[in-house]
Amino acid sequence: MHEFxxxxxxxxxxxxxxxxxxxxxxxxxxxxxxxxxxxxxxxAFAMIAGGSAAEGAHVDLVVVPVQLICRSCGQTAASLDPYATCPECGGVDLDMEGGDDLVLESIQMAEATHVPGNPGGDRGNPDRPA
Structure with a gap:
């Protein structure tokens, strides 16, 4: 499984x-x-993340389409199916651009309930000494 x-x-x-x-x-x-x-x-993430700071975290996935360019008719289209055919002529002689990126957009941290010496919880910069 390539998901791992x-x-x-x-x-x-x-x-x-x-x-x-x-x-x-x-x-x-x-x-x-x-x-x-x-x-x-x-x-796959649940199995890989066990014992890490991300154990139990959920991954929200946004699938980015691939750009299809038909060599037969010149039509361009975006598709979530990398095995698509040209929506205009049905052709299969396609060039594809993009659609192979993997980008971490954001993470959401768990709010600390108690941090000694910081009544506001875990909102500080971990690299800066307290």
Whole structure:
């Protein structure tokens, strides 16, 4: 399952951003050429993230379409199906652009209920000494 490799890449990016803080959600853009779905990536992510700061986190997946350019009629179209045919002429001689990116858009941290010496919870910069 190629989803495990994608899940590992997501976890690596999440851990770099989280810097040890617990993560509840991650929003990821994945190109249509990667052929992943949200349930598949969440299953793989749950298995990969066990024991990390992202254990139990949910991945919100935004699939980015691939651009199709038909060599027969010149039509261009966006598609979430990397095996699509030309919507104009039905041709299969297509050039494809994009749709293979993997981008971590954002992460949502868990709010700390108690941080010693910080009555506001975990809102500070972890790199700056208190």
């Amino acid at each position: 490799g994608i899940a590992e890449a997501i976890l690596s990016a999440v851990e770099k951003r989280a810097r040890g803080r617990r993560v509840e959600r991650a929003r990821v853009q994945a190109g249509a050429m990667l052929r992943v779905t949200e349930p598949m990536i969440n299953q």
